[in-house]
Amino acid sequence: MVVQKVASHMPTDIPDIVIGRLPIYLRALTQLLNAGRTVTSSRELGEYLGISSAQIRKDLSHFGGFGKQGTGYDVAVLRDKLQQILHVDRQWPMAIVGAGDLGRALAHYRGFESRGFRVAAVFDNDERKVGQSLADTELVIEPMRRFKEVVQANGIEIAMLAVPAEHAQSVTDQLVDACIRAILNYAPINIIVPSNVYVQYIDPVIELQHMTFYLGHQPK
Amino acid sequence: MVVQKVASHMPTDIPDIVIGRLPIYLRALTQLLNAGRTVTSSRELGEYLGISSAQIRKDLSHFGGFGKQGTGYDVAVLRDKLQQILHVDRQWPMAIVGAGDLGRALAHYRGFESRGFRVAAVFDNDERKVGQSLADTELVIEPMRRFKEVVQANGIEIAMLAVPAEHAQSVTDQLVDACIRAILNYAPINIIVPSNVYVQYIDPVIELQHMTFYLGHQPK
Numbered sequence: 159m160v161v162q163k164v165a166s167h168m169p170t171d172i173p174d175i176v177i178g179r180l181p182i183y184l185r186a187l188t189q190l191l192n193a194g195r196t197v198t199s200s201r202e203l204g205e206y207l208g209i210s211s212a213q214i215r216k217d218l219s220h221f222g223g224f225g226k227q228g229t230g231y232d233v234a235v236l237r238d239k240l241q242q243i244l245h246v247d248r249q250w251p252m253a254i255v256g257a258g259d260l261g262r263a264l265a266h267y268r269g270f271e272s273r274g275f276r277v278a279a280v281f282d283n284d285e286r287k288v289g290q291s292l293a294d295t296e297l298v299i300e301p302m303r304r305f306k307e308v309v310q311a312n313g314i315e316i317a318m319l320a321v322p323a324e325h326a327q328s329v330t331d332q333l334v335d336a337c338i339r340a341i342l343n344y345a346p347i348n349i350i351v352p353s354n355v356y357v358q359y360i361d362p363v364i365e366l367q368h369m370t371f372y373l374g375h376q377p378k
Numbered sequence: 379m380v381v382q383k384v385a386s387h388m389p390t391d392i393p394d395i396v397i398g399r400l401p402i403y404l405r406a407l408t409q410l411l412n413a414g415r416t417v418t419s420s421r422e423l424g425e426y427l428g429i430s431s432a433q434i435r436k437d438l439s440h441f442g443g444f445g446k447q448g449t450g451y452d453v454a455v456l457r458d459k460l461q462q463i464l465h466v467d468r469q470w471p472m473a474i475v476g477a478g479d480l481g482r483a484l485a486h487y488r489g490f491e492s493r494g495f496r497v498a499a500v501f502d503n504d505e506r507k508v509g510q511s512l513a514d515t516e517l518v519i520e521p522m523r524r525f526k527e528v529v530q531a532n533g534i535e536i537a538m539l540a541v542p543a544e545h546a547q548s549v550t551d552q553l554v555d556a557c558i559r560a561i562l563n564y565a566p567i568n569i570i571v572p573s574n575v576y577v578q579y580i581d582p583v584i585e586l587q588h589m590t591f592y593l594g595h596q597p598k
Contacts, residue, residue, distance in 0.1 A: 181587035185583075185584065244591050245593065245594030246590055252586075259479075259483035262483070273566075316589070323489075339593055346405060346493075347405075348409065356593070360582060362562055364405065368398050368464075370464055371397050373536075374464075375465075
């Protein structure tokens, strides 16, 4: 996982670590639904996810009872409820900032729309990229000087930051100035934001180093 | 974050959640070093990362004492020690499986080599892609039928899985058959592996949904 700046303005009493597991439950329930399943149990979900069934029941109990004792969970009902809790029973427009390899890969990623998000705009500072269309999308790369205007016109509150580390903080300041409220930061650097802005990090090296701790300890 | 299958074969008594924070400390220390800093404190690190200083001291105490009371941590010493603990005082060769937009972006990512990793091979099943060179790299896309041979010839134990969700499990089975020991899974689906194989997940939607929980609760 990765550290985030939410503790200071948590709108609920539910531990953030619990909130972080809800999307994982939602993903698993969607997989089960797609496989035609209608009922599941905390035990089955737990085995599937490598989480104890007691933990799953406790996590879900924060939001009221879902399963009936002995009959398990209705997969579709629990999926719908989690979508509401996470506010992804709608589609959030997002901005991608940085149209390099990663930004383009994100713009082409087909996994957002079914899960509550869509890429509404892509920005870059490089005038050679500005104005280019992204194949198979409706997107045209916009210059950063138009960021605030485009974001406000499209009701965008979420940005994916895919710029080089050395520019990540200065670009973040622009995002904050444009009233972006949540940033998914792909730059491998800690960014500083006001306490009312949420940040999550995606850094493959962090996840790889987590595994090499164990690889180095374990006999082959 | 995201759930992983390590609990059943942990080679140490140190909680996995602690291990997961060590790469975050390492990244922060490297940033400090690059900024010319020589000494830091758990309080400074904590403020920077949004983690309590007590937590940082407790996490590091699992590995012996680092800071002297009152004088803080020597940044370079602590960085070197964390690199050893995480076994990234070397360079791990990795395979990328899937040469779509994401796989190519990973192949071009310049952030691996300074942090303990390098991309040694890229694979795809699509015969139209096989044999293509990846610009600005030495890499040529290999066919999956050569996976086991190439992986073993290059001592590769780590794979980044960047294939569509519907192929993720069958490709995982091939990775496991070739004795891959750690998989960074970019497919938005849970994969099943034997208990001696480590898996971490990178799924941007999981991180986005974590933030929309709060966005939806918070007044604009």
